[in-house]
Amino acid sequence: MRNGSTQYRPFFKVLIANRGEIALRVMRSARKLGLGVVAVYSDADRDALHVRQADQAVRIGEALPAQSYLNIPAIVAAAKASGADAVHPGYGFLAENEEFAQACKDAGLVFIGPSAQAIAAMGNKAGAKEIMKKAGVPCVPGYQGADQGDEVMLTEAKKVGFPVMIKAVAGGGGRGMRLVADGNSFPDALRSARSEAKAAFGDPTVILERAIQNPRHIEIQVFGDSHGNAIHLGERDCSVQRRHQKLIEEAPSPAVTPELRAKMGEVAVAAVKALRYEGAGTLEFLLDPSGAFYFMEMNTRLQVEHPVTEAITGLDLVELQLRVARGEPLPVKQQDIRFTGHAIEVRLCSEDAAHDFMPQSGRMARWQVPDGIRVEHALQSDSEIPPFYDSMIAKVISQGATREEARGRLIVGLEQLTAFGVTTNQAFLLLCLRHPGFAKGEATTAFIGAHRDELLAPRADAAFDIALAGLLLYVTNPQAPSWRRGRSLAATFPLPAKIEIAGHVYELEVTRERDGSYTVASDGRQDKFEIDQLELGVIRFRHDGVMDSAKFLRDGDRLHLQRRGTPLAATDLTLAAPKAAASNGDGKVRAAMNGRVVAVLVKPGDRVTAGQPVMTLEAMKMEHVHKAGIDGVVAAIDVAEGEQVTTGRIVAEIGAG
Numbered sequence: 001m002r003n004g005s006t007q008y009r010p011f012f013k014v015l016i017a018n019r020g021e022i023a024l025r026v027m028r029s030a031r032k033l034g035l036g037v038v039a040v041y042s043d044a045d046r047d048a049l050h051v052r053q054a055d056q057a058v059r060i061g062e063a064l065p066a067q068s069y070l071n072i073p074a075i076v077a078a079a080k081a082s083g084a085d086a087v088h089p090g091y092g093f094l095a096e097n098e099e100f101a102q103a104c105k106d107a108g109l110v111f112i113g114p115s116a117q118a119i120a121a122m123g124n125k126a127g128a129k130e131i132m133k134k135a136g137v138p139c140v141p142g143y144q145g146a147d148q149g150d151e152v153m154l155t156e157a158k159k160v161g162f163p164v165m166i167k168a169v170a171g172g173g174g175r176g177m178r179l180v181a182d183g184n185s186f187p188d189a190l191r192s193a194r195s196e197a198k199a200a201f202g203d204p205t206v207i208l209e210r211a212i213q214n215p216r217h218i219e220i221q222v223f224g225d226s227h228g229n230a231i232h233l234g235e236r237d238c239s240v241q242r243r244h245q246k247l248i249e250e251a252p253s254p255a256v257t258p259e260l261r262a263k264m265g266e267v268a269v270a271a272v273k274a275l276r277y278e279g280a281g282t283l284e285f286l287l288d289p290s291g292a293f294y295f296m297e298m299n300t301r302l303q304v305e306h307p308v309t310e311a312i313t314g315l316d317l318v319e320l321q322l323r324v325a326r327g328e329p330l331p332v333k334q335q336d337i338r339f340t341g342h343a344i345e346v347r348l349c350s351e352d353a354a355h356d357f358m359p360q361s362g363r364m365a366r367w368q369v370p371d372g373i374r375v376e377h378a379l380q381s382d383s384e385i386p387p388f389y390d391s392m393i394a395k396v397i398s399q400g401a402t403r404e405e406a407r408g409r410l411i412v413g414l415e416q417l418t419a420f421g422v423t424t425n426q427a428f429l430l431l432c433l434r435h436p437g438f439a440k441g442e443a444t445t446a447f448i449g450a451h452r453d454e455l456l457a458p459r460a461d462a463a464f465d466i467a468l469a470g471l472l473l474y475v476t477n478p479q480a481p482s483w484r485r486g487r488s489l490a491a492t493f494p495l496p497a498k499i500e501i502a503g504h505v506y507e508l509e510v511t512r513e514r515d516g517s518y519t520v521a522s523d524g525r526q527d528k529f530e531i532d533q534l535e536l537g538v539i540r541f542r543h544d545g546v547m548d549s550a551k552f553l554r555d556g557d558r559l560h561l562q563r564r565g566t567p568l569a570a571t572d573l574t575l576a577a578p579k580a581a582a583s584n585g586d587g588k589v590r591a592a593m594n595g596r597v598v599a600v601l602v603k604p605g606d607r608v609t610a611g612q613p614v615m616t617l618e619a620m621k622m623e624h625v626h627k628a629g630i631d632g633v634v635a636a637i638d639v640a641e642g643e644q645v646t647t648g649r650i651v652a653e654i655g656a657g
Helices: 020-032 049-053 072-082 098-106 116-123 125-134 150-160 186-201 258-275 306-313 317-325 403-416 426-434 447-455 462-475
Strands: 013-016 036-042 056-061 086-088 164-168 178-180 206-210 216-224 230-242 245-251 279-287 293-299 342-349 362-364 366-368 374-377 383-385 392-400 418-420 495-501 504-512 518-522 525-535 538-543 546-555 558-563 566-572 588-590 595-600 613-619 622-627 632-637 650-655
Touching: 013 020, 013 072, 020 036, 020 049, 020 317, 020 374, 020 392, 036 049, 036 072, 056 072, 072 098, 086 317, 098 116, 116 125, 116 258, 125 206, 125 258, 125 293, 150 186, 150 206, 164 186, 178 186, 186 206, 186 595, 186 613, 186 622, 216 258, 216 317, 230 258, 230 306, 230 447, 245 306, 245 426, 258 279, 258 293, 279 317, 306 317, 306 342, 306 374, 306 392, 342 403, 342 426, 392 403, 403 426, 418 546, 418 558, 418 566, 426 447, 426 566, 462 495, 462 504, 462 518, 462 525, 462 538, 462 546, 462 558, 462 566, 613 650
Parallel strands: 013 036, 013 086, 036 056
Antiparallel strands: 164 178, 164 206, 216 230, 216 279, 230 245, 245 342, 279 293, 342 392, 362 383, 366 418, 374 392, 495 504, 495 566, 504 518, 518 525, 525 538, 538 546, 546 558, 558 566, 588 650, 595 613, 613 622, 632 650
């Protein structure tokens, strides 16, 4: 299944058929080898950083992935128009699409990845499992049949035994994946998984697997070349996940011994050689508590988490991809691979962890990355986060001589990173990294589910941050007296303030004292602040004898504040008109985010109960069910399937009855 013969395949300009941080990552290694780079973009990405940093850029369609980043003819045409002679698919989108790989070859373009035949064989989960079974690799029991009928799938699920996993055959990243506890919930889960898989990968086909309880998710990085060489670069532990999507990855795994690493690596290399596979690939396994491992799938592409492998091996994996695609032999042999230290990566996502990891889009008002730590991103202040693509907006990677050193550096780096304007999972990631279970290296795929209440619990010092937000809204008001101390200061009367944070309204009183300090009173609590600095988006202050600091951004009536890596956004309601009735009790179902309507589950006249699903929206490749807030009768459906809606739009109305 090689790309062709072992002859040299020169190319000089690479089109990157992707967007965002991975596009910039590929550009970096391509330029290191003296190659030109071409970007492609949708209408939503016209002003994106990857477009501006490329040598050339070509528009390939409208915002939705099906009209742009999944549009094979448009991408091939862009390569031809720009004079590119090779295509790098990145990850996601068309990276594991054999039709795309073949289309590139047919157009005379070098596809920087495995052959179409290898992608078809291993990129399809069902086919990959059959190949692995024949090779004697242990696989999770399941169903991979061609008959995808609803009744057949339910029957096979019962044979496999609940709980079962439904998985899209054509891709990964958690899209098209559902954990199903019983037969009653299976039909809805099957429909949803198919819909999500179709939207993300263009293929609704799924397989079934028995759900192995409390495993670790271990993957082995492999490389093959056109000369018959194959190596593995050790394992990555990707067990910390939400919605079956990875959040934290590390190498090496705390659970893998040198002996187990050698055994899993040997299995992976044998598979690569049997396939005569070329390029980067990853074999993914479930490791149960007894030490037994089961093959799940092979990703025939570069992985999001490849930087942790680069950190402990010293290798540039994108450079290896480019060299192998040119027909060069792998520059390293298995005995040359050395693993040094430890590396951990977190995925910074534009999502609201407190609301079931709901994707968020909008303007990133301020973006600053820390020095001394690797951050892969394609953002800058005022960047737009569109609602059409994956919610991951950056990766933060640390390394150290030990796991604890790497963990500590990552915590400090995340604390220093600033992302104001769009809700992210920054604080949630910090809580995961600080959790005793993760610190001890004990996290399995059940980690977030088992500790969800702890990880999402209100912070013990939340009241202090509320007081600090009230102070900042007061002193940054253009009408407020200068915060700087003078020789003679007059005390002010307590000024009332009303602020909203995360949907909760707080009433405070702010007083400028005669000594130049400030007192903020709220709900029987008083906090005294002495301001030492208030400039360049930083406040330095003394509180209870301790000097502290926080980053902030005042944007009209909106204040963004971050202290010790935990951001919050506060809105000044002091002079605002009273709000209308809350949306959960007025019978109106509103879109929780910008997205596309993929399923209308009720019709006018239907009787519904509070909590009953009425509509499904898709945002950032994930589906989100919207439910009725009250008992009643559906009075109106205000949108149609396929329609794009904005946050807050009324999508359904329920009347009492």
